[in-house]
Amino acid sequence: MLNQTKECLNQNANKLDKFIKLKKAGEGTYGVVYKAKDKITGKFVALKKMKFDKQVDETEGVPSTTIREICLLKNLHHSNVVEMLDVIFPEPKTIYLVFEYLDMELKHYLDTVNSKLDKDLIKSYCKQLMEGLAYLHSHRILHRDLKPQNILIDREGHIKLADFGLSRCFTVPVRAYTHEVVTLWYRAPELLLGSNLYGPGIDVWSVACIIAEMINKRALFPGNSEIDQIYRIFKLCGTPNETTWSGCTNLPDYRKGFPQWLPEDMSKFINFDDDDQKEFFSKVLECNPNKRWTARESLGCKYLKSSKLTAPKSECFKPIS
Structure with missing residues (x-):
């Protein structure tokens, strides 16, 4: 599953272009969350920009904890669990997780x-x-x-x-x-x-x-x-x-x-x-x-x-x- 997830991360930065960032919705040790709008569907989404520790191994690129979170979220589909819609890996040490937006x-x-x-x-x-x-x-x-x-x-x-x-x-x-x-x-x-x-x-x-x-x-x-x-x-x-x-x-x-x-x-x-x-x-x-x-x-x-x-x-x- 980890190998599949790493392959999933190798997506180009152009995916970010489909979203318009509207405002910062939150910030913490994990990174920054933005409220954004899908240019195509008009739907609101939450873009979670992950912060990576500077000590992360360059050969790995993505911390194991982040990979584990993505592995879990990819397989969760329930009306009372926030849904991850996509993963965007525009550059080394930067990942955007795209979630459904709640108020x-x-x-x-x-x-x-x-x-x-x-x-x-x-x-x-x-x-x-x-x-x-x-x-x-x-x-x-x-x-x-x-x-x-x-x-x-x-x-x-x-x-x-x-x-x-x-x-x-x-x-x-x-x-x-x-x-x-x-x-x-x-x-x-x-x-x-x-x-x-x-x-x-x-x-x-x-x-x-x-x-x-x-x-x-x-x-x-x-x-x-x-x-x-x-x-x-x-x-x-x-x-x-x-x-x-x-x-x-x-x-x-x-x-x-x-x-x-x-x-x-x-x-x-x-x-x-x-x-x-x-x-x-x-x-x-x-x-x-x-x-x-x-x-x-x-x-x-x-x-x-x-x-x-x-x-x-x-x-x-x-x-x-």
Whole structure:
């Protein structure tokens, strides 16, 4: 697959000429994203210009992490996963990934809306996120960096998983991976305790934290360090032990001196819309990854069965241009 992807990268720069760059839509360690327009179809796209480390081997040209991301994205086709439309390799150490365009990041929407999000919108987003996650996991892909900044929405009510820079394929049985993944506020307990044997449950935990943030309009566990993050989680979910989570005391960063908290009523931390939503959270915001619902299991719960596509507040979106 890597050889096929490298061949795919050998495309001439003329492909860029079919797009008109309209504005810079975002920037980060990965590179720059531009909103652009296809001259032929008139459709908007997102052009992601990848930055390459100066130390990249000249003979290789493309970092292995970038090739891995492209390999994954080439084979993903789901309504709740952002679609990569093309790859353009105009010159050494420069790649443009062409994606379908969505209006904004979920993070920006949460920061823009002054009022509480509509409960039907939250439910719709919740179901779509779990459907996207179930699709990824069925194809044995872990996202490993889910947060509001890496989720895109449009004005019709669709929501999509994006930014697969830290993603990777996983195998069954699970083998060891680095535990230094996922932004701190959305990092699952098993990662915080140093486990390098983890699976799809880390993404489910992240999505649960994101949905709680949609409900509360603030982060559920805004830790300022790993130990602070662990304590915030334990204060809500209870300090795990061998009874509640077999094997947890053997994890590298588990400490016998952890304060012993009992599980709290989640309603003290999350402003639930109804009992069905609360029941859903009790299954996905579960410290023990072996008891935590999978994305597929969550889709069968009562809370999500009545979900329907709901549009966000239109005033938060700029006119199309």
